[in-house]
Amino acid sequence: MDRYNIIENKNNREIVLLKSFPCFWGKCSFCDYIEDNSLNEDKINKLNYEILNKITGKYKRLEVINSGSCFELPKKTLEKIKSIIYEKNIKILFLESHWAYKDKLEEMKSYFGIPIIFKIGVETFDYNFRNKVLNKNATFKDYNDVLRYFQSVCIMIGIKGQTKEMIQNDMDIILNNFEYATINIFTENTTNIKRDENLIKWFKDSYKFLNHIDKIEVLYENTDFGVGD
C-alpha cells in the first residue's frame, strides 16, 4: 500500500497515510478501511516511523491521515510527527478527526504548537442520510456547528439513496462556508453500500467547475491522493 505522496496540483503538501489503533466507532456502513487498524502498538510505530522518515518538508505543509481519527494514533507516533515538524520546518498540519473528538481538538493544537487544519468526514449535511443510512454517528444539526471546530470537510458522492438535492445542498454549503473540502466519489468496497452510477455521472457533468476551485479537491478514485489501495 502506498503511504507517502506529494500533492502538487492543489493545496501543495506532503501526505502520509499512517497506521493507527482501531477507530473508536468502526461502524460507518460504507467503511472497510478500518481493516488497516491494528492493536500491535510496536508494529504500528515501526511502520509509521518508516513512512514519516520520507517527509522532506518540500512545501512546509503536511497532511497526516489514518483510518480513523488522529486521536487514535499511538503516543510515540505523535512524538515522531512532532519531531518531524520541527526538523523539516513544517508550518501547517492537516489532521482528521471524527465529530466525537471535537472537544479535544484544542489539546492537539497545543501539543503540536503549529496551526492545524482539522478535517472531518461529514459525508453529507443531510442529518438522516448521514446518521441513519451511513451510520456516521456525527450528530451535529447543521453546518454552523461543524464550522465552530473544523476548517475542512469530506463529502461523499454517489451512494444509492442519495439525491441530487442533497448533493446540491452539500455543495452550496461547502462552496460558501468552508476553507477546504474534499469530495470523495464513492468507490464500492467490501461493504453492502452500492454506487449510484447515474448520480455520479450527473455530478461529474454538473460540477466540472470544481476542478478549477483551489479549495476543493475531488477524488474520483479513493486513491487519488496517491495513498491507500
Ligand code: SF4
Ligand atoms: S469514523 Fe471513519 S474510520 Fe471510523 S468507521 Fe467511520 S468512516 Fe470508518
